Amino acid sequence: MTSPTMSVAVVGCGIGRQHIEEGYLPNADKFRVLAICDIDAGKRDAVADALGIPRRVAHFADLLAMEDIDVIDICTPPQLHREQILAALAVGKHVVCEKPLVGSLQQIDEVIAAESRATGKLMPVFQYRFGNGAEQAKRIIDSGVAGRPYVATAETFWTRRADYYAVPWRGRWATELGGMLMGHAIHIHDLLLHLMGPAAALFGRTATRVNPIEVEDCFSASVQLECGALAALSGTLGSQEEFSRLRLAFEHVTFESDQTPYAPGVKPWRIVPASSEIARQIDSLLSGWPDVAPGYQTQFARFHAAVAQGAALPVTSADARRSLELATAFYHSAEAGIDVRLPIGPEHPRYRSWVPARFQTA
Missing domain, CATH: 3.40.50.720 (NAD(P)-binding Rossmann-like Domain)
Incomplete structure (x- = not known):
């Protein structure tokens, strides 16, 4: 039917x-x-x-x-x-x-x-979650074959110039609600959390170095995930070569995503097993894999x-909350210069707005 x-x-x-x-x-x-x-x-x-x-x-x-x-x-x-x-x-x-x-x-x-x-x-x-590369990695991780997660990196190196910010609502806290963390890197950060689980703590820095705008166009952070793994996040809108890349190191497998800037989850990823036995288990998991159409x-x-x-x-909307919670921690850490613990609830000073204090209106 x-x-x-x-x-x-x-x-x-x-x-x-x-x-x-x-x-x-x-x-x-x-x-x-x-x-x-x-x-x-x-x-x-x-x-x-x-x-x-x-x-x-x-x-x-x-x-x-x-x-x-x-x-x-x-x-x-x-x-x-x-x-x-x-x-x-x-x-x-x-x-x-x-x-x-x-x-x-x-x-x-x-x-x-x-x-x-x-x-x-x-x-x-x-949409980064959907495609052969990301979904094969998800299957291997969820099966337990990859073992304990150790460390990850998530990189967003893109280019945005004056023509991009000629659109009036871009580059402003009141209308775009943030910079790279909201409009660009939010997708790969969601994919990282989708594969490795929620964040537990974050220390981050943001900067506006590429464009004359209110919001950030460069960032970096050190993150501790709830699973115990560590992650490094970095990004810029001033890269001379555009790419997005995830690298995930587990006990038995290392993954490296495709580097296509706007669709790193689509093409098959580089998967490096620790042994021939792990390779055999991965082959079994992916045997008969059906092609997954990309993105949307x-x-x-x-x-x-x-x-x-x-x-x-x-x-789900809960997934969106986890993504926005990471960004909230990032903005608070960057402004206050402190390590921020997650989850973030109503008692947190940035619960009602992650906008830096100097840009908030009464």
Whole structure:
């Protein structure tokens, strides 16, 4: 028996176009994109014309009023996410939302509570998790073959110049809600936590060295994970060569991701076993491995299956909270110059906002 097709409305024509082209259209048996929303009529019509989307609106409220829409996919600037998520859940829609999900841990807890009362489900977008490389590593780690985790590195070396920050909402605390940690490295940091578990402590530094912006475009950190392993995180938007890379050292296996800057989880990873016996066990685990379509295509297909079957989503709002908690610890550590312990609850000084004090308004 086939599952019913879900009707989708996408708000925001930037990354929203990628969601349609790479996520929904390859899953045409599962989704129909019926509406596109953007305040820029030129962008809105260009996307709708190119991709055959029948409805075009300028106002988010118009999507909420469409009774035949099952899913609202939010691809707007970050400061709009909280209000739009809550409004969509309140009228019974399922929600897919780009990163960062919201602007504070207080807000993510508010959203999680709203989702628990709603008929719709909320899925944050963390597409790096989906693809052959990342999922093969996940299977090996979860099987126990890799053994005890020792150490990891996560590197985000990208390039962003003045043309990127010509978009008015970028590079500002009030609208982008952060810099590299929110808009760029958040994906590989999520993948690290997805593979090795939550963080327990972090000491981090941030800097603005590449661009004349408010937010950070360079960072580094030392992290202790709950499992006992140590991790080093680093990134810059001033690299002359773009790459993203994870390296994970376990008792019996070392993993190194593909270095494709925006999709390090897709291609097969370099897997180095400690012995021929470990190699044999890995070969057995991966025998008959089915090809996993990359990124949005697989995440959205699994979202459809989870909703249809009433099962757990492939990425949850709790996953988003863990990601935002790491960033909160990072910003607090960088400003206060201290080692920050996790988890972070309502008593923490950055629970209501991770924005550095000098940029906060009364």
